[in-house]
Amino acid sequence: MSLNDVLAYIDHSIEDMTSDLFPLLRQPSISADGTGVQECADLLATIMRRDGITTDVVPTAGHPVVLGHATTRPEAPTLLVYGHYDVQPVDPVDAWTSPPFQPTIRDGRIYCRGSADNKGQLFAQLMAHRAWRAVAGSAPINLIYLFDGEEESGSTHLPDFIRHHRGALAADAAYVSDGPVDETGRYRVALGVRGLLALELVAHGAARDYHSGHFGNLLPNPAWELVDLLATMRDPDGRITIDGFHDDVEPPDTATADAARELPVSPGDFQTRHGVDRLAPMPEPGFFERLMFHPTLNISGLQSGYAGAGSKTIIPATAAVRLDLRLVVRQDPDVIYRRVCEHVARHAPHVEVRRIGGAVPPSRTPLDSPVVGIVEKAVEKVTGAAPLVFPSTGGTLPDHVFTRILGVPLVKVPYANADEANHAPDENLDLAYFRMGIRIAAAVIDAMARLPKKEV
Numbered sequence: 001m002s003l004n005d006v007l008a009y010i011d012h013s014i015e016d017m018t019s020d021l022f023p024l025l026r027q028p029s030i031s032a033d034g035t036g037v038q039e040c041a042d043l044l045a046t047i048m049r050r051d052g053i054t055t056d057v058v059p060t061a062g063h064p065v066v067l068g069h070a071t072t073r074p075e076a077p078t079l080l081v082y083g084h085y086d087v088q089p090v091d092p093v094d095a096w097t098s099p100p101f102q103p104t105i106r107d108g109r110i111y112c113r114g115s116a117d118n119k120g121q122l123f124a125q126l127m128a129h130r131a132w133r134a135v136a137g138s139a140p141i142n143l144i145y146l147f148d149g150e151e152e153s154g155s156t157h158l159p160d161f162i163r164h165h166r167g168a169l170a171a172d173a174a175y176v177s178d179g180p181v182d183e184t185g186r187y188r189v190a191l192g193v194r195g196l197l198a199l200e201l202v203a204h205g206a207a208r209d210y211h212s213g214h215f216g217n218l219l220p221n222p223a224w225e226l227v228d229l230l231a232t233m234r235d236p237d238g239r240i241t242i243d244g245f246h247d248d249v250e251p252p253d254t255a256t257a258d259a260a261r262e263l264p265v266s267p268g269d270f271q272t273r274h275g276v277d278r279l280a281p282m283p284e285p286g287f288f289e290r291l292m293f294h295p296t297l298n299i300s301g302l303q304s305g306y307a308g309a310g311s312k313t314i315i316p317a318t319a320a321v322r323l324d325l326r327l328v329v330r331q332d333p334d335v336i337y338r339r340v341c342e343h344v345a346r347h348a349p350h351v352e353v354r355r356i357g358g359a360v361p362p363s364r365t366p367l368d369s370p371v372v373g374i375v376e377k378a379v380e381k382v383t384g385a386a387p388l389v390f391p392s393t394g395g396t397l398p399d400h401v402f403t404r405i406l407g408v409p410l411v412k413v414p415y416a417n418a419d420e421a422n423h424a425p426d427e428n429l430d431l432a433y434f435r436m437g438i439r440i441a442a443a444v445i446d447a448m449a450r451l452p453k454k455e456v
């Protein structure tokens, strides 16, 4: 039995596969407030068991993980497939054309919360397994399915889950489908993410606001202290000047740098599209290099003193700035936090540094990892076009739990249409993309049989 038989099976079963997705879409699973999450986990497990996957709904300190095993070939490699069955809240409900949890087909698309993000995509992975099973009795590799119930709420308990279930998750590679294809319509193979550390710096002056005439030049102004401090952290060319900040940045190898440089982009169009006449200052000129290989020090909020109408002549009591830092391999959020604290202690000892939220380390699967070429060729085989290879994306996802805790390479191939409207009203999955997602998943399963076992 060959991949072509499996693809033919998918083509003639696509209507059944689409209608089998509907019950899962109809079941709400909003992790932000818990609506329907447990019920959705149970339903997903039932569907997976029906397709011959040994499945457990595993409780965590948050929402449950649905963990499935189709692992009957000890001699073959094992692929760990990650997705999430939870969804974003549906507000504003009035902005939806049809009710958010009533899957509705219009113009060749399924409209429903979760259709694209991520139930439709995880279902595509499962349908590829169904097709292999129907045609060949089983897939040519072992498959482990790990479906998260709180991805939309930050996957808070995923690292602990992975640590505690390491034995049940032993694999040769991890594979994820989330997000849209490239805006050009081409498929993407993405290998990494930046990390994240969020901070607040607070400068304290006198115990209350004071008259800026009676006390000006006498009392310290925390707003100036903060501005002066920020000026020591980044120069006008955009170079981050926190001592030791770049020590652990690992520059990309030549092939990886070339891959980023070869990606299609027009910085001019980009500026026009976003209504700006310049890019952020940065010594590194490359467009994607800025997103993939360089950390950021972003000011996301500044607050001090008076912001009402007219003038109010005060020396404010406090000033605060919110910062988020996107980190690149091999920067460690805890180390960077310490470097920021040391820098602040040296330049503005009165300023307090606070961490906000949980930090996420960066992750990047090497371009020359065998799994990358295998997935690339599989995507090309069924789509007819070479995918765009993204050594990293600019955002943050918990890839590190796979690449660092489990120590397996991770490759991502998003299946959704570029206008999926994820997180928004009228979220939708184009049926042609759903079908192609199943075909890609089937081809990846086929190609993974050639993956060297235990490559890391």
Ligand SMILES: [Zn+2]
Residues within 6 Å of the ligand: 088, 117, 152, 422, 423
């Ligand atoms: Zn999402």
